[in-house]
Amino acid sequence: MAGMSAPTDQGGLRARKKQRTRAALIDAGLDLFLTKGYDATTIDEIAAEVEISSRTFFRYFAGKEDVALAKGDEFDELVLEALSARPAAEPPLPALRHAMLAMIHEAAAGDGVRRFLQVQHLINKTPALLAGNLRRAAGSEERLTTEIAARQGVDQAHDMRPRVLVGMVCAGLRIGLETMCADPRRDLERLVELAEEAIDLATAGIPQRWGDDPHTW
Incomplete structure (x- = not known):
């Protein structure tokens, strides 16, 4: 045997x-x-x-573009897996928020905050990478949108709420990371704090639980 x-x-x-x-x-x-x-x-x-x-x-x-963006690809996969693993009854906003913040913490802890931010800065200052990163982000947002729509049991072709929610959370995260790049501190807690604050500001008008009308929250 x-x-x-x-x-x-x-x-x-x-x-x-x-x-x-x-x-x-x-x-x-x-x-x-x-x-x-x-x-x-x-x-x-x-x-x-x-x-x-x-x-x-x-x-x-x-x-070499794929090498430079590989960490982002890995992060996208982790967020999608973390979102899929959230309890089915959890409302969409806290589910996505928890998944995103947990994976930011894990990614930055694994690579080190300074390294994590260096890669973010490298992408932002390199036109070829910035374009590739936008394509990557669009693909990631599409998959997250599909997952949120499935969790809510709605048709994303006729209900924009999953796409709007994902877009706002991702925009908040991006702004949080940009703010962190300019922050003198380089510790993990500060990174997660700024990401959380920016996501919460971006989604302040979105209720946890949605109504039945796809044209309003």
């Missing part, structure tokens, strides 16, 4: 090795972008840092 598990073990080892290589490429790429600048960094340089070929690099990423 022991021998039967070997292929599975090997598959698990390969998956973990691939994940480690992917994480190493992201870290190496971000280090180079922050040190040399995004435009001046080449794919060959990123690959060399991880001691793989440029050809192997393309097994993980389509290009």
Whole structure:
């Protein structure tokens, strides 16, 4: 019986090795972008840092933009998973708010607040990344909207409330992060505090529970 598990073990080892290589490429790429600048960094340089070929690099990423935005992609997935895991009876605003703030805390705690903010600043000051990040954000908002609509049992084609809610929460988060980038403090509690404050300001007019009329809250 022991021998039967070997292929599975090997598959698990390969998956973990691939994940480690992917994480190493992201870290190496971000280090180079922050040190040399995004435009001046080449794919060959990123690959060399991880001691793989440029050809192997393309097994993980389509290009260096994907490396720069990878942390954002991971964050989007975590928020969607966290929202899906919230209790079904929880109203949409607190469900999304809790999911978003919990994942901000987790992401910044894992990478360190300074690193987290450095990546935000890198994206904001690099036109090519800013455009790519807007595309990423739009896709994330679409998936969150679909999840909120499903939780509420409404048709998002005829009910704008899920889209408006998600748009306001995401706008609040973006403003909170921009405010944090200009804040002299670099601690996790301050980051979450500003994100929470901005989200609450952005959604101040949205009630927790919605009525039956799709044209009003």
